Amino acid sequence: MVEERLDATFAALADPTRRGMLAQLSAGERSIGALAEPYRMSFAGAAKHVAVLERAGLIERRKAGRQQLCRLRAAPLAEAEAWLRQWQRFWGESLDRLEALIAEEKERTR
Amino acid sequence: MTQPIAAGRTVTLTRHFAATPERLFDAWLDPSDVRRFLFATPGGEMVTVEIDPHVGGDALIVERRGDEEALHRLHYEMIERPRRLVFLFNACVAGGPVADEWTRVTVDIAPEGDGARLTLIHEGVWSDFEDKTREGWTMILASLADL
Numbered sequence: 101m102v103e104e105r106l107d108a109t110f111a112a113l114a115d116p117t118r119r120g121m122l123a124q125l126s127a128g129e130r131s132i133g134a135l136a137e138p139y140r141m142s143f144a145g146a147a148k149h150v151a152v153l154e155r156a157g158l159i160e161r162r163k164a165g166r167q168q169l170c171r172l173r174a175a176p177l178a179e180a181e182a183w184l185r186q187w188q189r190f191w192g193e194s195l196d197r198l199e200a201l202i203a204e205e206k207e208r209t210r
Numbered sequence: 211m212t213q214p215i216a217a218g219r220t221v222t223l224t225r226h227f228a229a230t231p232e233r234l235f236d237a238w239l240d241p242s243d244v245r246r247f248l249f250a251t252p253g254g255e256m257v258t259v260e261i262d263p264h265v266g267g268d269a270l271i272v273e274r275r276g277d278e279e280a281l282h283r284l285h286y287e288m289i290e291r292p293r294r295l296v297f298l299f300n301a302c303v304a305g306g307p308v309a310d311e312w313t314r315v316t317v318d319i320a321p322e323g324d325g326a327r328l329t330l331i332h333e334g335v336w337s338d339f340e341d342k343t344r345e346g347w348t349m350i351l352a353s354l355a356d357l
Contacts, residue, residue: 184221194250201225203228
């Protein structure tokens with residue numbers, strides 16, 4: 101199951117057009133029309149690529165009036181990064197104080 | 211200690227200290243040093259520092275932060291003065307949900323110049339993201355930035 105999903109992901113990423121679309125989406129939400137623009141491709145052609153990306157779970161889309169807007173599903177990444185940063189800060193603060201403690205000691209024994 | 215280490219990413223920090231490796235190492239097991247630097251936060255009050263500095267020994271470090279007590283539990287796996295200290299680590303808030311996820315911390319110390327370099331490696335911090343699939347996602351998304 102997991103492997104199947106990863107296969108879909110790698111298949112989705114294997115295509116340079118789709119990678120380009122993901123790069124566009126990393127800057128924010130885009131309509132399918134806007135995603136098609138740099139490639140001089142039809143709406144239908146772009147929609148096919150979007151469908152592949154969606155099946156792979158890399159993007160999601162929503163209706164906004166007559167348009168369909170796509171966006172990157174980056175939430176897991178953002179959360180993970182925040183979590184790691186929090187730990188980095190946690191240990192960094194302890195090391196800061198250890199540094200201060202040793203500096204103080206040096207000062208005293210001087 | 212049979213709890214498996216949560217699968218996940220690793221946090222690594224490296225820093226140079228103007229101290230001998232021995233001095234630096236001892237700070238991690240000496241209660242009077244630990245009280246001052248390890249897990250201490252501004253405005254917090256260290257209420258418990260109990261250390262049994264032996265392989266298989268435990269430590270409990272509790273800091274009061276306002277209405278909360280932050281508990282840090284350590285279980286020493288390797289104590290090789292002055293080169294390496296390895297302990298299992300678990301942090302939670304007293305009375306809060308019990309965190310049964312143990313992570314592993316390795317403190318590596320090597321002479322460097324006229325001081326010492328300390329490398330801290332914290333494994334398994336990604337307890338919220340043990341789902342391998344998600345890990346796959348984030349890796350893939352992160353690598354997109356390089357395309």
